[in-house]
Amino acid sequence: MAIFVRGQSVNVTTWSPGHLYLYTGGSNVGAPSCVGGTATTNEGITRYIISFSHNFPKFAFYWAGQGEAVYHIDNHLVRKPVGKSWKEACYIPWGANEVQTADVCADVQHALPRDKETTVSIIHDKT
Numbered sequence: 001m002a003i004f005v006r007g008q009s010v011n012v013t014t015w016s017p018g019h020l021y022l023y024t025g026g027s028n029v030g031a032p033s034c035v036g037g038t039a040t041t042n043e044g045i046t047r048y049i050i051s052f053s054h055n056f057p058k059f060a061f062y063w064a065g066q067g068e069a070v071y072h073i074d075n076h077l078v079r080k081p082v083g084k085s086w087k088e089a090c091y092i093p094w095g096a097n098e099v100q101t102a103d104v105c106a107d108v109q110h111a112l113p114r115d116k117e118t119t120v121s122i123i124h125d126k127t
Contacts (some may be wrong), residue, residue: 002095008074010050010061010081010092010099011123017041017064018050020082022120023089025107026058032106035065036114038122046124057094060104060121063084090118 001008012020017040025033028127033056040046050061063069069082071090083089083101092104 002097003073003099003113004052004094010071010073012048012050012061012063012069012071013079014046014048014063014065014067014069014082015044015066016019016039016065016089017043018067018069019060020069020120021064021086022050023060023086023104023111024053024056024058025104025111026055027055029055030062031055033058033111034114035084035108036117037121040065040122047125049121049123051121058104058107059094060066060086060089060102060107061091073082073099079085084102 019037019039021037023035070079072079086105086108087103091100
């Protein structure tokens with residue numbers, strides 16, 4: 001089943017402070033591509049969910065942090081490493097069943113900066 005369809009979310013787990021960056025591009029309604037990050041200062045585990053927009057068919061993300069980061073799709077048990085730069089980003093074209101690795105450096109250069117305004121959200125633990 002395609003990612004982002006019928007609740008197939010992309011979830012990222014990180015271990016250390018850092019930023020999870022997201023690129024959304026290729027708008028089908030003429031909107032500009034966007035790139036931004038969401039930071040954590042947590043020394044332990046931080047969980048994120050990456051959302052999407054029906055207006056953008058290209059999504060890419062990477063982890064800029066001291067520790068490791070892995071992603072998984074929805075409730076699947078398989079965890080895979082998150083890329084560490086735009087040159088080796090995790091890439092999801094709309095309709096894909098799996099996350100790919102891609103160099104999106106050229107795409108990101110033309111995207112509008114949207115730090116703290118992207119659809120990367122921290123899933124807060126229960127308190």
